[in-house]
Amino acid sequence: MTRILALVWPELRAPEAVPAPFARMLDALDDLSPRVEAVDLGVALVDVTGLEPLWGVERRIAARAVMLARAVAPLTVRCGIGDNRWLATLAARLARFERPDAPAAFRTLTREELRDLPLTLLPADAATRQRFTLFGLTRMGPLANLPRSAVGAQFGAAGERLQALARGHDPRPLVPRRRPERVARGATFETPLEGIGSVSLTLRRLAAELCDRLRVRHLAPGHAILVLTLEDAPPLRVEQPFPQPALEPDWIARLLLSRLEAAARVRRPAVRPQLSCTNQDGLSEGPRPAGLDSRLSNLRKSTTEEPNEPRIASVHLAFDRLSDPATRQLPAFEARAGRWEELRWSLERIRHRFGEGRLWRATVERPTAGLSEHRSRLVELNQ
Amino acid sequence: MAGASIAKPIGVFPKENICSIIGRPMTQTDAALATALETLRTRGLGLRRGSEAPSLDRSRPSVPTGHSSLDAALGTGGWPRGSLAFLDGPAGSGATTLALGSLRATQEAGGLAAWIDLDGTLDPAVAARLGVSLEWLLLARPHDAAEAVELAAWLGRSGLIDALVLDFGERDAPDRRALDRFGSLLARSGATSALVLAPKGRAVVGSVAGVRVSLRRSAWLAVGRDLVGQRVHATVDRHRWALAGASAQLDLWFGEGRRIDPLVASLARPLEERPSLRVVSA
Numbered sequence: 309m310t311r312i313l314a315l316v317w318p319e320l321r322a323p324e325a326v327p328a329p330f331a332r333m334l335d336a337l338d339d340l341s342p343r344v345e346a347v348d349l350g351v352a353l354v355d356v357t358g359l360e361p362l363w364g365v366e367r368r369i370a371a372r373a374v375m376l377a378r379a380v381a382p383l384t385v386r387c388g389i390g391d392n393r394w395l396a397t398l399a400a401r402l403a404r405f406e407r408p409d410a411p412a413a414f415r416t417l418t419r420e421e422l423r424d425l426p427l428t429l430l431p432a433d434a435a436t437r438q439r440f441t442l443f444g445l446t447r448m449g450p451l452a453n454l455p456r457s458a459v460g461a462q463f464g465a466a467g468e469r470l471q472a473l474a475r476g477h478d479p480r481p482l483v484p485r486r487r488p489e490r491v492a493r494g495a496t497f498e499t500p501l502e503g504i505g506s507v508s509l510t511l512r513r514l515a516a517e518l519c520d521r522l523r524v525r526h527l528a529p530g531h532a533i534l535v536l537t538l539e540d541a542p543p544l545r546v547e548q549p550f551p552q553p554a555l556e557p558d559w560i561a562r563l564l565l566s567r568l569e570a571a572a573r574v575r576r577p578a579v580r581p582q583l584s585c586t587n588q589d590g591l592s593e594g595p596r597p598a599g600l601d602s603r604l605s606n607l608r609k610s611t612t613e614e615p616n617e618p619r620i621a622s623v624h625l626a627f628d629r630l631s632d633p634a635t636r637q638l639p640a641f642e643a644r645a646g647r648w649e650e651l652r653w654s655l656e657r658i659r660h661r662f663g664e665g666r667l668w669r670a671t672v673e674r675p676t677a678g679l680s681e682h683r684s685r686l687v688e689l690n691q
Numbered sequence: 692m693a694g695a696s697i698a699k700p701i702g703v704f705p706k707e708n709i710c711s712i713i714g715r716p717m718t719q720t721d722a723a724l725a726t727a728l729e730t731l732r733t734r735g736l737g738l739r740r741g742s743e744a745p746s747l748d749r750s751r752p753s754v755p756t757g758h759s760s761l762d763a764a765l766g767t768g769g770w771p772r773g774s775l776a777f778l779d780g781p782a783g784s785g786a787t788t789l790a791l792g793s794l795r796a797t798q799e800a801g802g803l804a805a806w807i808d809l810d811g812t813l814d815p816a817v818a819a820r821l822g823v824s825l826e827w828l829l830l831a832r833p834h835d836a837a838e839a840v841e842l843a844a845w846l847g848r849s850g851l852i853d854a855l856v857l858d859f860g861e862r863d864a865p866d867r868r869a870l871d872r873f874g875s876l877l878a879r880s881g882a883t884s885a886l887v888l889a890p891k892g893r894a895v896v897g898s899v900a901g902v903r904v905s906l907r908r909s910a911w912l913a914v915g916r917d918l919v920g921q922r923v924h925a926t927v928d929r930h931r932w933a934l935a936g937a938s939a940q941l942d943l944w945f946g947e948g949r950r951i952d953p954l955v956a957s958l959a960r961p962l963e964e965r966p967s968l969r970v971v972s973a
Binding site: 650658666 | 727803815817826852
């Protein structure tokens with residue numbers, strides 16, 4: 309028999325709620341059960357079937373779930389357990405806090421307990437509720453006792469679904485969420501590398517290793533996160549979505565390298581040494597000694613002309629947004645489509661190199677317009 | 692002998708000979724380097740030593756010009772891949788129309804095309820009317836001539852663009868060194884044929900390009916009182932990979948490319964002087 313735990317966070321259901329902690333709460337609940345479904349913001353379902361030998365009775369399982377979630381964010385939560393998602397969710401809705409400052413409320417609900425509950429708890433529209441009242445139906449029990457054919461004749465398929473809920477039946481299964489997966493590899497250099505370009509071979513090797521790992525699972529990455537640990541500067545972190553999921557380490561390494569170079573170009577002025585006359589506390593020491601200004605200006609000039617290349621101590625590459633490799637299927641339909649998808653990798657690198665506003669695609673809007681700018685429209689690529 | 696050995700790819704050297712080239716005993720680092728080079732070679736990355744001049748890749752068909760007579764005159768069946776072709780002609784001589792026709796023929800053969808439009812003068816509607824499929828046309832708009840050449844080099848290096856038009860418009864062409872680098876990169880890539888339109892850069896582009904075709908209008912084409920096209924005399928002035936000197940006669944129809952109605956084409960009569968007729972065109 310399936311047992312489902314429903315968790316409802318009232319604070320997250322508010323219109324102005326901040327959704328940020330919800331995803332981390334779901335990640336925390338993964339420690340309780342591998343089957344966790346996010347129904348909506350602030351509502352989660354956890355399959356707790358067969359967990360009693362591991363964690364104890366259901367109330368203790370619910371308490372553990374509350375503890376895991378409150379470790380992320382200390383929000384109050386209503387917990388309900390039932391045989392299906394309808395009973396569990398309704399139980400959580402009906403749970404009452406034992407005292408005003410209690411962090412959680414807990415309740416279980418069985419099919420038999422449904423009979424005395426009001427029909428207003430069913431997810432029906434106002435017109436259907438009014439018709440239920442006209443028929444003298446105010447509790448779930450009388451609706452559940454009616455023949456299904458009679459309910460179907462009066463209320464249609466929607467009425468039959470409501471009657472099934474009133475009987476405590478809900479055929480909808482729990483659909484566990486797919487946890488975002490990430491694969492990562494790193495490399496540390498005993499002798500730090502000089503310059504961004506020197507990591508290209510390492511980058512390709514790391515990408516090839518990660519691609520090999522994903523290829524056997526028939527998955528391909530759609531996004532990469534690359535972190536370079538620099539010796540004399542804060543780490544350089546770049547994120548790069550791919551034009552499409554692909555298992556091509558050469559394309560990935562080249563694209564990441566161009567992205568890195570673009571990021572390093574932007575950052576280079578920031579990593580130059582600060583040429584100010586300060587003491588150990590970082591405060592200005594007042595008038596500079598004679599001759600210091602000229603020496604500082606010479607130093608500033610030299611650093612402006614020849615910025616120092618960063619020394620790279622380690623590289624860390626991670627792939628996420630895993631999905632089916634799309635590019636391998638495209639050539640089956642049209643070879644040119646596959647080549648165009650491959651070209652998009654080069655175009656992305658060109659965008660990093662030259663900036664926005666260079667690459668376009670044209671469409672004809674009004675072929676008979678007098679002015680050429682009215683006849684066609686340009687759409688920038690990568691948008 | 693030395694030149695011949697330099698022209699060899701790195702990977703053909705056995706591991707033990709690496710140190711003989713460097714001139715010192717083999718160390719652990721050398722062995723690791725040799726292994727890495729061997730790995731790169733086996734993965735087909737095409738490492739080469741020195742400045743080996745690559746030859747024309749004849750394994751892939753040339754890029755069609757869109758005119759069978761010009762294909763025959765070129766001797767290579769079209770614009771050779773990995774080459775820089777210069778369409779030399781005054782304004783109105785049909786160079787843009789010929790380039791668009793080449794892109795159309797390339798796309799009909801299943802290729803990808805790009806147009807680098809420095810002045811922003813390309814009208815996509817005209818290109819579409821000449822048969823160019825805008826869906827498979829990449830339009831690039833660089834900021835200056837040097838950037839145009841660099842962008843073209845990036846596109847050529849991808850090896851995925853079959854035909855590329857570098858239209859400098861009324862701007863001056865970049866310096867010769869940049870075009871030289873672009874030409875050698877195209878030759879190494881061996882996949883892209885670049886057509887250059889540079890009315891103001893004849894001297895520079897003409898000396899760098901591997902193929903130079905001069906265009907000269909020989910007659911107007913008229914049907915009754917309507918001017919429907921022009922007859923252009925194309926001469927292959929220079930060809931690095933075939934015999935130069937051949938010429939072809941091209942009929943370029945205004946606004947319709949080669950999709951002109953056969954009846955109209957048969958009725959068109961050449962006129963030496965431009966008459967005071969109305970132009971039927973885009």
